[in-house]
Amino acid sequence: MTRDVAVAAGDTTAVSIVAGVGRVEASIVLALGLPAREPFVEVFAGADPVPGEASVANGYGSAVSFDLGEGTYRAKVSTDAVSRTFRFDVAPGRTTTASFALDAGIASFEAPGADALVVFAEDGKDVATLYPPFGSMALPAGRYRAVAERNGAKKETSFEIAAGQQARIVAAAP
CATH class of the missing domain: 2.60.40.10 (Immunoglobulins)
Structure with missing residues (x-):
């Protein structure tokens, strides 16, 4: 709904506008x-x-x-x-x-000696790549793989996160 309001120079007017x-x-x-x-x-x-x-x-x-x-x-x-x-x-x-x-939990990652840590979902999708210091991140509830990398070598660690869980994941470097 529209309504024109005319105000003459020097005058004032009050208009009430009700919005949904x-x-x-x-x-x-x-x-x-x-x-x-x-x-x-x-x-x-x-x-x-x-x-x-x-x-x-x-x-x-x-x-x-x-x-x-x-x-x-x-x-x-x-x-x-x-x-x-x-x-x-x-x-x-x-x-x-x-x-x-969000049906998620928090994973705190440690990978002593690793240059990088790649997190994959159960379906193989790359979820995140982390670098030292690795820290923590929220992940949807589910199963994952953390692959620690060092000088081109790789070592895998499997883990699971439940909704509301705070988990410490230690992935040993190769």
Whole structure:
């Protein structure tokens, strides 16, 4: 709906505008009791993805809020090697509280003497390449292989991460 407002020079006027806006307040966790570390949240309009679509809002943090028009939206939440999309609805004049659980855990890597550490998912997909100091990262729950590399030689270590788990992975260098 549009409405023209005419104001003469030197005059003032008051106009009330009512918009169909609601708010979503979301908390993001890797799993129950394990907060996500600085996740990036992109919000897209509509229930289904559209090729080439642009996000309508975005933000960082494990507690985010967005003021959005009435409708259905998708929140794509990413942190480290984890990315998941959640659907939610916004009603005008209301606050929707959402909790987005990424079903992930944290792997802390050590690879004494290694030059690099390559992490592969169970399906063989390269998830990440880490260099000393190796540190930690969030991974979706599942089975993985960590391949320690040193001077061209490789040695593999298998491990599993469960949602909410914090695991220490030691991959011996070849």
